[in-house]
Amino acid sequence: MVAEVEIQAEVVEQYQRDGAVLVKSVFSPFWVNKVRDGIMKNLEKPSQYSERLVAKEGEGAYFDDYCNWSWIEEFRDYVFNSPASYLAATFMKSSEVSFYHEHVLNKEPGTSKRTPWHHDQAYYPIDGEKVCSLWMPVDPVPRQTCVQFVAGSHLWPSWFYPRKFASEINYTIKEERGEKDEDQKCFVDIPIQDIETGKWPLLQWECEPGDVIIFHMKTVHGAPGNTSSSTHRRVLSTRWLGDDAVLATRPWKVSPPITGGLKPGQRAVCDTFPIVYNRQ
Known part of the structure; x- marks a missing residue:
C-alpha cells in the first residue's frame, strides 16, 4: 500500500510556479x-x-543507468510502497499516477564531469504537462554539488534539443537522415550562455538523505561535478506520469528506448508503465 505524507499547499504551488522544489525529510531511514x-x-x-563518464583520466566517474526496477526488488518496493507516487500525484495535481522508469546517478569522489544543461522531456516519447521526477539522494549533497534548476523554465514555450551527456552535443534529428517522424515541435538550442550569466534565477539546495527534489520534466537543469574527496553523490531519480501524459514521437532515438507497445496519442499506462497511485 502506498504511504502518504502531509504536504503543505504552498509547497505544491511553489512547484507549479518554479518547476522544482525541495521537500525536506519526507523519506524515512x-x-x-x-x-x-x-x-x-x-x-x-x-x-x-x-554509462560511465570520465572528464579526465584518473578522476572519479559519473555513472548512470536506468530501467532496472523489474529485477532490483528494492527499487520495486520503493516505487509501489513508499510515499513517492503520492508525492508525484500531489505535486502534479493528478488523480492518477503511472510509473515511467527509474534512473540511478552516481558521481564518485573527485568527479569533475558535469551534467550538461538540458530538460528531460525532449529525451522521452512522452507529451503532457503532468510529468515529474523525484530526485532522491542517499548521501549528503552540499549545495555546490547539487543539481541546479532554471526557475520557471518548465513554463517556457520552447523545447530544447536533448544533449549527449558524454560529449554535450545535441542529438541528431532523424529527418536529416531521410527518416520521417511525426513530432512537429520546433526544437532549439539550450541558451547556455544566458543561463550561466544569470539571466534567470537558479534554484539549488543542500540535501540530506531523506530529502527529495521534485521537478517538472521540462524544467531546465544541470549539475556540477563532485569535488568531495571521500563522499559519493548517489541519487535515485524516479519518473512519474499523470492524467494527461500520452505516448509521443520524437525526431531521434528516444532515451530510454521504451514505449510499452503503445501508439502515439495513447495514454501512457500499460504493463510497462503501471498505475501506482489512484486517489479513488
Missing part, C-alpha cells in the same frame, strides 16, 4: 537504506543502458 541497497546492486550489475 527505512526507504533511504532500501534505495541505497538497490543502487549498490545496480552499480555492481549495470545494464546495457549504463
Whole structure:
C-alpha cells in the first residue's frame, strides 16, 4: 500500500510556479537504506543502458543507468510502497499516477564531469504537462554539488534539443537522415550562455538523505561535478506520469528506448508503465 505524507499547499504551488522544489525529510531511514541497497546492486550489475563518464583520466566517474526496477526488488518496493507516487500525484495535481522508469546517478569522489544543461522531456516519447521526477539522494549533497534548476523554465514555450551527456552535443534529428517522424515541435538550442550569466534565477539546495527534489520534466537543469574527496553523490531519480501524459514521437532515438507497445496519442499506462497511485 502506498504511504502518504502531509504536504503543505504552498509547497505544491511553489512547484507549479518554479518547476522544482525541495521537500525536506519526507523519506524515512527505512526507504533511504532500501534505495541505497538497490543502487549498490545496480552499480555492481549495470545494464546495457549504463554509462560511465570520465572528464579526465584518473578522476572519479559519473555513472548512470536506468530501467532496472523489474529485477532490483528494492527499487520495486520503493516505487509501489513508499510515499513517492503520492508525492508525484500531489505535486502534479493528478488523480492518477503511472510509473515511467527509474534512473540511478552516481558521481564518485573527485568527479569533475558535469551534467550538461538540458530538460528531460525532449529525451522521452512522452507529451503532457503532468510529468515529474523525484530526485532522491542517499548521501549528503552540499549545495555546490547539487543539481541546479532554471526557475520557471518548465513554463517556457520552447523545447530544447536533448544533449549527449558524454560529449554535450545535441542529438541528431532523424529527418536529416531521410527518416520521417511525426513530432512537429520546433526544437532549439539550450541558451547556455544566458543561463550561466544569470539571466534567470537558479534554484539549488543542500540535501540530506531523506530529502527529495521534485521537478517538472521540462524544467531546465544541470549539475556540477563532485569535488568531495571521500563522499559519493548517489541519487535515485524516479519518473512519474499523470492524467494527461500520452505516448509521443520524437525526431531521434528516444532515451530510454521504451514505449510499452503503445501508439502515439495513447495514454501512457500499460504493463510497462503501471498505475501506482489512484486517489479513488
